[in-house]
Amino acid sequence: MMQYDRAELPAHHDEIRREVRAFLKQSFPPERRANSDFTSGHNPAFSEQLGNKGWIGMTWPARYGGGEKTFFERYVVTEELLAAGAPVSAHWIADRQSGPLLLRYGSQAQRERYLPDITAGKSYFSIGMSEPGSGSDLASVRTSAVRGDGGWVINGTKLWSTDAHRNHFMIALVRTRPVSDNRHAGLSQFVIDLRRDNVAVRPILNMGGQEDFNEVVFEDTFVPDDRMIGEEGNGWEQVTSELSYERSGPERFLSAFRVYVELIRAVGTEPSDAQAATIGRLAAHFLTLRRMSISVAGMLESGGNPVVEAALVKELGNNFEKELPDIARAALAGGARPAAFEAAYQDTMLGSPAFTLRGGTREILRGVIARGLGLR
Amino acid sequence: MEQMLIDSAERILRDGCDKALLDSAEAGEFPQALASLLIDNGFDQLGAPDSGTSGDDAYGVLRVAGRFALPVPLAEWQLARVLGVSGYVSVGRMSADGSSAFGVPWAQQCERVIGVSDDGRARLFTVAQCRIEPEAHLAGESRASVAGDSEPIDAPADVFGRMALSRVALSVGALEHVLELAITYVTEREQFGRTLSKFQSLQHYLAIMAADVAAAARATDAAIVSLETERFPLDVAAAKSRVGEATNRVAELAHQVHGAMGFTHEHQLHHFTRRLWAWRDEFGDEVFWQQRLGRHIAAAGPDEVWPFLATGG
Numbered sequence: 001m002m003q004y005d006r007a008e009l010p011a012h013h014d015e016i017r018r019e020v021r022a023f024l025k026q027s028f029p030p031e032r033r034a035n036s037d038f039t040s041g042h043n044p045a046f047s048e049q050l051g052n053k054g055w056i057g058m059t060w061p062a063r064y065g066g067g068e069k070t071f072f073e074r075y076v077v078t079e080e081l082l083a084a085g086a087p088v089s090a091h092w093i094a095d096r097q098s099g100p101l102l103l104r105y106g107s108q109a110q111r112e113r114y115l116p117d118i119t120a121g122k123s124y125f126s127i128g129m130s131e132p133g134s135g136s137d138l139a140s141v142r143t144s145a146v147r148g149d150g151g152w153v154i155n156g157t158k159l160w161s162t163d164a165h166r167n168h169f170m171i172a173l174v175r176t177r178p179v180s181d182n183r184h185a186g187l188s189q190f191v192i193d194l195r196r197d198n199v200a201v202r203p204i205l206n207m208g209g210q211e212d213f214n215e216v217v218f219e220d221t222f223v224p225d226d227r228m229i230g231e232e233g234n235g236w237e238q239v240t241s242e243l244s245y246e247r248s249g250p251e252r253f254l255s256a257f258r259v260y261v262e263l264i265r266a267v268g269t270e271p272s273d274a275q276a277a278t279i280g281r282l283a284a285h286f287l288t289l290r291r292m293s294i295s296v297a298g299m300l301e302s303g304g305n306p307v308v309e310a311a312l313v314k315e316l317g318n319n320f321e322k323e324l325p326d327i328a329r330a331a332l333a334g335g336a337r338p339a340a341f342e343a344a345y346q347d348t349m350l351g352s353p354a355f356t357l358r359g360g361t362r363e364i365l366r367g368v369i370a371r372g373l374g375l376r
Numbered sequence: 377m378e379q380m381l382i383d384s385a386e387r388i389l390r391d392g393c394d395k396a397l398l399d400s401a402e403a404g405e406f407p408q409a410l411a412s413l414l415i416d417n418g419f420d421q422l423g424a425p426d427s428g429t430s431g432d433d434a435y436g437v438l439r440v441a442g443r444f445a446l447p448v449p450l451a452e453w454q455l456a457r458v459l460g461v462s463g464y465v466s467v468g469r470m471s472a473d474g475s476s477a478f479g480v481p482w483a484q485q486c487e488r489v490i491g492v493s494d495d496g497r498a499r500l501f502t503v504a505q506c507r508i509e510p511e512a513h514l515a516g517e518s519r520a521s522v523a524g525d526s527e528p529i530d531a532p533a534d535v536f537g538r539m540a541l542s543r544v545a546l547s548v549g550a551l552e553h554v555l556e557l558a559i560t561y562v563t564e565r566e567q568f569g570r571t572l573s574k575f576q577s578l579q580h581y582l583a584i585m586a587a588d589v590a591a592a593a594r595a596t597d598a599a600i601v602s603l604e605t606e607r608f609p610l611d612v613a614a615a616k617s618r619v620g621e622a623t624n625r626v627a628e629l630a631h632q633v634h635g636a637m638g639f640t641h642e643h644q645l646h647h648f649t650r651r652l653w654a655w656r657d658e659f660g661d662e663v664f665w666q667q668r669l670g671r672h673i674a675a676a677g678p679d680e681v682w683p684f685l686a687t688g689g
């Protein structure tokens with residue numbers, strides 16, 4: 001059975017929390033705060049400011065510009081940024097998973113090459129996993145890398161790569177050996193330089209009319225040897241190793257938070273009974289999800305690999321953040337909706353179908369949990 | 377929380393709280409032997425001043441009690457001891473005018489009844505001098521209305537919240553047990569030539585149940601941790617709300633995966649699901665507590681909600 005201990009954020013972290021709030025107050029005024037989705041604002045200038053503050057790569061070694069802080073401190077910073085609706089998407093993936101991946105599996109030269117720019121808030125990464133024929137079934141990727149002179153020649157197509165059209169690098173999962181009986185074998189990861197390598201990046205308009213995700217086409221794209229991350233053939237272990245980080249953070253239940261704030265503003269200080277119940281019910285979810293998510297951060301901090309616990313936070317959190325706009329809408333039914341509510345509502349509603357898709361679909365996560373229960 | 381207490385409660389209940397006992401308790405017979413055993417072992421004293429134990433111990437043992445659907449008013453005794461009332465006592469929710477208490481477990485087996493109101497008052501009723509209307513909750517367990525003269529007693533302001541927390545702790549134990557029953561059932565029962573656990577739709581049901589049970593437990597732990605702090609009333613509200621929601625989904629799905637077998641009286645599942653449905657209503661249903669929490673948040677305004685969620689305001 002899944003156990004979530006009583007971990008809480010240490011009280012002395014209130015200091016850094018105050019610092020983040022003060023920073024946000026002056027750098028990111030409240031009237032711009034419409035959306036708490038971690039992919040909703042790509043803003044290099046803002047990311048650089050965070051880098052200067054030391055709030056990117058916070059847990060990494062100092063030699064790469066990291067802060068050598070705990071996961072709990074990183075948690076405080078990231079949740080404050082999301083709650084405020086700050087535009088964090090430029091550096092988010094690099095900070096959350098590309099950097100940690102390079103730290104764990106990258107060569108010394110790779111760490112020195114990539115990490116300092118990430119912590120400075122100047123270098124942004126995309127995820128190159130999905131393909132036209134490979135979504136949930138990630139191990140079926142067909143993009144291939146074949147040994148060439150001094151490097152590798154890549155062919156194939158990556159799909160849905162968020163921000164590949166404005167980020168610097170992508171970490172691509174590709175086949176370096178033909179499919180064998182063990183479908184998880186023969187996969188490897190490469191750093192792709194999206195601006196210099198010979199790749200075609202084509203933005204795909206999403207349903208909200210925005211260019212966020214992309215198709216990235218490789219046609220005899222050459223990359224030198226030193227772009228391979230970790231060992232040849234170890235790609236599957238590497239992509240799955242970061243899942244607990246990827247799935248349990250505050251971004252998995254806070255995406256609709258600004259709608260909640262605007263709902264509270266809209267109902268005023270004396271809500272109806274039904275409105276009060278809605279606000280209370282949603283608060284109970286926020287409080288509980290946050291505590292579960294912090295419990296997982298604690299497990300990560302002490303070196304565990306809580307794959308199932310993390311999947312469970314994502315399962316609960318994504319369903320919740322997806323339902324929230326509709327619940328808020330029902331609470332205001334029958335009346336005119338204030339403009340600030342409407343802005344947050346529309347922005348979040350249009351992003352919400354993706355909440356239970358990106359980072360592993362709801363159905364795939366339920367499978368992970370069922371495995372944890374011993375059912376498969 | 378003392379693991380030894382938890383283990384010893386579990387031992388006593390494993391031996392003494394079986395299906396036969398639940399059936400007879402639901403037919404109206406007070407489980408006297410088990411009740412005496414629990415008192416002899418001091419479980420009624422948990423959390424009382426000078427008992428050397430904490431509220432954490434008390435609610436931890438109630439969670440174990442929930443795992444066995446214990447039909448003994450242990451939570452009521454624990455509260456009575458906290459208020460300094462000894463003997464066979466029960467507790468019910470008091471009407472606003474203080475003239476009666478309702479939903480009182482096993483009132484006729486008790487000498488006295490403590491009524492607690494949702495604004496934190498408590499009064500002591502003497503059963504022999506009251507009108508008793510025997511009723512039963514959804515699980516058939518004795519619940520009565522008690523009306524008559526009473527005298528005020530000193531109680532901490534969070535007395536109603538403590539009783540709500542007892543229902544939440546009992547419920548978490550019952551939810552855990554229901555989940556275990558469901559896992560066992562689907563891994564043993566075969567249809568179409570394989571165990572039910574191989575069907576993806578049932579795997580997903582169980583994943584949903586596991587998620588709700590984990591959330592209910594985490595919310596309850598948070599309320600226990602904030603006992604005797606300013607945050608307690610709001611963390612209890614969150615727990616009652618979250619556990620109530622979990623109850624609704626988990627009970628429904630548990631019955632669905634158990635098929636007709638789970639609908640029989642012979643199966644133990646209903647002892648737990650019926651109690652879960654009863655407990656969600658006792659000492660304030662979900663909506664009552666959601667409104668409390670919601671009004672607090674709305675009164676503070678939109679700019680205070682994040683500080684409240686993150687650091688308690």
Ligand SMILES: Cc1cc2nc3c(=O)[nH]c(=O)nc-3n(C[C@H](O)[C@H](O)[C@H](O)COP(=O)(O)OP(=O)(O)OC[C@H]3O[C@@H](n4cnc5c(N)ncnc54)[C@H](O)[C@@H]3O)c2cc1C
Pocket residue numbers: 126127128129130131134135136137159160161162163213354357358359360361362363364
């Ligand atoms: C906004 C957004 C951003 C994204 N960004 C990136 C990115 O940056 N990089 C990247 O690599 N990918 C990205 N993705 C892709 C994402 O990882 C995939 O959408 C996801 O893995 C699902 O794959 P799919 O869309 O091909 O759906 P499919 O796998 O085709 O699934 C369709 C439906 O079938 C269900 N399904 C599939 N298999 C099973 C099964 N075995 N059992 C039960 N149900 C099943 C799924 O749960 C889903 O409901 C992004 C997606 C979105 C929506």
